[in-house]
Amino acid sequence: MSRGIPRPLGGRRMVNDTLAQSARAAHDWGLASWLGGTMYGQFALNPAVAKIDDKRERGKVVNAAWTGYNLINAISLGSVAVGWFASRLTETRPDRLTAEERKLAVAKDGLTLAALGTGIASAVHGARLAREAPEGAVPIERGTKPTLETPPDAARAQRSLAGLSILNIASGVGLVVVNALLAQREHSRPPLRRALLRRS
Secondary structure: OOOOOOOEEOOEEOOOHHHHHHHHHHHHHHHHHHHHHHHHHHHHHHHHHHHOOOHHHHHHHHHHHHHHHHHHHHHHHHHHHHHHHHHOOOOOOHHHOOHHHHHHHHHHHHHHHHHHHHHHHHHHHHHHHHOOOHHHOOOEEEOOEEOOOOOHHHHHHHHHHHHHHHHHHHHHHHHHHHHHHHHHHHHHOOHHHHHHHHHO
């Protein structure tokens, strides 16, 4: 069937190939952008600010960096979620998947929700931290580690961010692994079987 023409699916009409491919590309871009940025922040930026002598300047730099990336992070996470859950209504509906693929798809559902939950919670706690001082200049030891001078509310926000960041990254790594397993199963199917499934 030619590209761009909606294909029937179980009595319904599907989105066309161009739209499906665009959603998949947005999903993959979002996953790369969000996970890469979050890992960089957690393992490079947050520890590196300890090199700055002024502890308030550390907070100012960290909060400015994360505030600047928040919009990209939000768009990226949104692309991951929209791209995946849209496909659950079309290409990855349970009746179009093998038993193993259905298990992987359910795992991806959970990981996507975990990514959204921890991502939103991280943004909330990050905003709380930045509001604790003008221009986000909260005295800190590192990005997610308070110092003795850190105000109590800011210290709590940092400790929450430390745990949420790890969970957020873990959900992202999990999504990458599940994506790879799903892709491998799709490639492993004989071409004729793939064609029949697309037209069933």
